[in-house]
Amino acid sequence: MHGILVSISGATTTQGVPITVNAQFRDKPPTGTPDHGLNGPTFFDVKVTGISGGSVTVSITHDNVVRGTKVKYLDKDTGKWEWMKTPVLSGGTISGSVDVGKLRWTPIVIGT
Numbered sequence: 001m002h003g004i005l006v007s008i009s010g011a012t013t014t015q016g017v018p019i020t021v022n023a024q025f026r027d028k029p030p031t032g033t034p035d036h037g038l039n040g041p042t043f044f045d046v047k048v049t050g051i052s053g054g055s056v057t058v059s060i061t062h063d064n065v066v067r068g069t070k071v072k073y074l075d076k077d078t079g080k081w082e083w084m085k086t087p088v089l090s091g092g093t094i095s096g097s098v099d100v101g102k103l104r105w106t107p108i109v110i111g112t
Contacts, residue, residue, distance in 0.1 A: 002025070002061065002063070003060070003061040003062075004023040004044060004046070004058065004060050004061075005058075005059040005060075005061075006021045006023060006046060006048065006056055006058055006059075007057040007059070008048065008051060008056050008100065009055060009056075010054035011052070011053055011054030011055075011056075011100055012051060012053040012054060014050075017050045018050050019049070020047075020048070021046075022045075022046070022047045022048075023044060023046045023047075024045050025042075025043070026043040026107065027043070029074070029107055029109065030107055033079075033107065034079065034081065035081075036072055038109055038112060039111050040064060040111045040112055041110070041111040042064045042109070043107055043108070043109050044060060044108045044110075045106065045108070046058055046106055047103055047105045047106070048100055051100055052100065052101065053100065054099075055085075055098065055099055055100060056097065056099075057097045058084070058097075058098065058103075058108060059095040060093065060094055060095070060108070061092055063092065064110060065089070065092045065093060065094050066092075066112065067089070068112045069089055069094050069110055069111065070087065070094075070110070070111065071083075071084045071087055071094050071095075071096045071108065071109070071110050072109050073102060073106050073108045073109075074106060074107040074108075074109075075102060076102075076104065076106065077102075081109065083096075084096025084097060084108075085097040085098065094110055
C-alpha cells in the first residue's frame with residue numbers, strides 16, 4: 001500500500017489565490033545531493049503553493065515503513081538533509097512536519 005497525505009495548519013493564504021498540493025514518488029534522490037544517512041531509502045517529492053507561513057504535515061504510507069523508520073527532507077536553502085519535526089510512526093505510516101516554505105518540489109526520504 002502506498003500513499004502520501006499532506007495536511008496544512010496555521011498557514012496564511014491570499015484571497016483568490018488557489019492552494020495546490022502535488023506529491024509524487026521518485027526512484028532516486030536528485031543528482032548531486034548529499035548522503036541522507038538512511039538505510040533502505042524510498043524517495044518522494046512534495047510541493048505546496050498558494051500559502052505562506054505555517055507548517056505542513058506530510059504522512060507517507062508505504063510498504064517500506066517499518067519499526068525504526070525515519071523521515072528527512074532536503075533543505076534546498078542549505079543543500080542538506082534535515083529531520084522532519086515531530087515525527088510519528090503508526091503502523092505502515094510515518095508523518096513529520098516542516099515549514100510550508102520548504103516544500104517546493106522538495107525531496108523527502110524515508111528509511112531506517
